Amino acid sequence: MQESDSIIDHLFEDEKLTDKQKKIIEAAIDSFSEKGYSGTSTSEIAKKAGVAEGTIFRHYKTKKDLLLSIIAPMLAKSIAPFVIKDLYKILDTKYDSYEGFLRAMIANRYVFLKHNLPLFKILIQEIPFHPELKEQFMEHIAKKVYTRFESLVVYFQEKEQIINIPPASVIRFNITTIMGYFFTRYLFFPDADWNDDEEIEITIQFLLHGLSPLAKKEDDSP
Amino acid sequence: MQESDSIIDHLFEDEKLTDKQKKIIEAAIDSFSEKGYSGTSTSEIAKKAGVAEGTIFRHYKTKKDLLLSIIAPMLAKSIAPFVIKDLYKILDTKYDSYEGFLRAMIANRYVFLKHNLPLFKILIQEIPFHPELKEQFMEHIAKKVYTRFESLVVYFQEKEQIINIPPASVIRFNITTIMGYFFTRYLFFPDADWNDDEEIEITIQFLLHGLSPLAKKEDDSP
Amino acid sequence: MQESDSIIDHLFEDEKLTDKQKKIIEAAIDSFSEKGYSGTSTSEIAKKAGVAEGTIFRHYKTKKDLLLSIIAPMLAKSIAPFVIKDLYKILDTKYDSYEGFLRAMIANRYVFLKHNLPLFKILIQEIPFHPELKEQFMEHIAKKVYTRFESLVVYFQEKEQIINIPPASVIRFNITTIMGYFFTRYLFFPDADWNDDEEIEITIQFLLHGLSPLAKKEDDSP
């Protein structure tokens, strides 16, 4: 929460926000992530932001508007690395091993999520209750990200670097394993002692072995 | 939701519930899982349950009481198989391979979660907003389940059936991979075409290879 | 409140009360006197009395019924000594001085009020809000008591024992002075150190001198 400023400056860099607007968004992120959208009142946000109640509604027509205007840039930035050339770089030049790609992606998303934790919490907590959010999420993440990811998986499957199972399953294992670490690390046990480097290394090894084609062969031929 | 009756009959079998009380709980589960605790009004629950609003408060002092009295048995039943002899069976007789244990546990929990989906949704959605819930969850799941699971992991590590990494990480991989399937299957894409048997088989293979000590050896000795 | 039992046994001696009924009345007196009629809920009374909520309404059609059935005997007993022969005794034989009468009356009413303090509190607190109560009070106290009292005052005025001002004023001075002591003693400063005998003596002297015809004369003829 102390990093709210930077989050906002980063996530909302394109939009011109007045001082009060920034404070409203900060306060909203803070409260939404802590008590949920329904559990947070606009008056509470106003008080925390140090503005009059009416001011919120001058900038955001409704409370829901405020929520969406907070989540939208988060969604956009989430998929950023997948829609721009970064991914091509991975494919074309930099990393010609699946391991290389994995390490690059984890490093990249790890930093992003770490810096947008409260926003991320809001996103995953509110998605179930707001169909528009779910739709946007599906369209952006599920479609755009998935498509890129799929071709990438097929590419490495053809190079026989990963096992030959449905790409959807491969993607699922990747995401649940990586996000699983992230949830465990930051949402469930944020206060435990964590050796991030080691843990990430173990996680990468687990993924690589789990998806290794050799492993599969061994299992098949007695 | 159509199975609410059976859920209730099953989860609340010990308690003597009046007819109206059952209806209240059904309605509450339905609404809470759909719109969240904060987003659900007691008047809505009353209407859906076909009772007067006052009736709710005759049985549950507060709205939060209602929530807790719904989740408590869910938590208890969640850990049931881990605290009773079932686990010993797994260790002692039935399954002397990690694969055997894995298959048994997935089958068991899969059925349970499938039958308590709405309740499960409520649990994971509300935990972040209710410290008491988190505490109960930690105490029941994290402590009791984790302890059993850990000794089990060590046991199979000693039998050299799984890789020699911190048991906590092994447990994490198991849970995130299995739950990851469950979330994807029932919460994110419940409408997709799923071949459960195949998907579970793939998932088990992924886990086994990811945790296999052979894989590790191969990796270590070129 | 500890004396509730005795109050009830005494005030409600004529009526046949079941055990539960007694407990209801005790609880009602306790709560009404402490929090007022409006501020007391029937469920609270039921709980305090250790009976089911419905039981109250089996004996008293409404909550107000309960209030009235509590105050009615109090009102009746309040005027008892004024409507029976007691007063004639005072006039005829026992006390042929106003002082004698005063001492007798104070002693008599002092004991009565002291033993019915909670009931008395209820009476004076609720009268302003219940026209029926006010009516009953007027009819019983104001009419019956006043009439007796007036003839008594006139009697002593004729005997030149008290000053010759409107009897209504004489009665007012008597009542406000005596009740004034009682309020100060039991309602305002019940925890102070009180020497009742001395205080009552001073009060009687004050009344006697204030109403003395000599005093008046002295004051008139220098």
Place this chain on the structure above:
Amino acid sequence: MQESDSIIDHLFEDEKLTDKQKKIIEAAIDSFSEKGYSGTSTSEIAKKAGVAEGTIFRHYKTKKDLLLSIIAPMLAKSIAPFVIKDLYKILDTKYDSYEGFLRAMIANRYVFLKHNLPLFKILIQEIPFHPELKEQFMEHIAKKVYTRFESLVVYFQEKEQIINIPPASVIRFNITTIMGYFFTRYLFFPDADWNDDEEIEITIQFLLHGLSPLAKKEDDSP
């Protein structure tokens, strides 16, 4: 009640009240004095004041807040003449007889109470149910007023104008006699025919004779 406006303007002159706020206070005084605090609903006050129910809670956080904010200035103004120099005037210059003081004080408080009757009713009716009120009352009235009054009584006792009994008793006689008149006059029998001047004169005479030191002597010497 018809004078509510003037009461408010007078009692709340220091505070800046919006139009609606004034109406809320008027309505609250009206209802509280008529049906008691517990017996009055906020919706009733809102309706009577011609404002939305929410408006009440914008200005007063709770219903009790409204009550206290009504009574506080009443308490303050009640003791006003006792804490400022007025009293010294009485002692120093104007009145060097107890009778003079008595007449001045009665005249002064008579006007005040007459103009604040509903507020006064609320005060005495609600004090028994609200410990904070009792505390405030004790602190303001019982302490400040009493202290001034006591030194005054001692002063006149030394001048041998009033009888030599405990000052507390003298004060009690004064207050109960004067308030007794006020209660009888305005609360119990407001509809009777009252000759205020005459009645007050009789009351003053009663007090003076009752407290006269001569009377005492007569009584002492056979």
Place this chain on the structure above:
DNA sequence: AATGAATGAGTATTCATTCAT
């Protein structure tokens, strides 16, 4: 742009009362 008073529908909860057992 910003305020904050005002709103009225809505909130969780309490109430006196009823009624089948």
Place this chain on the structure above:
DNA sequence: GATGAATGAATACTCATTCAT
């Protein structure tokens, strides 16, 4: 007679939103 589940109207209070300033 006694119970306690059930009621629905009422309660104190909150909410998102509007609007005149």
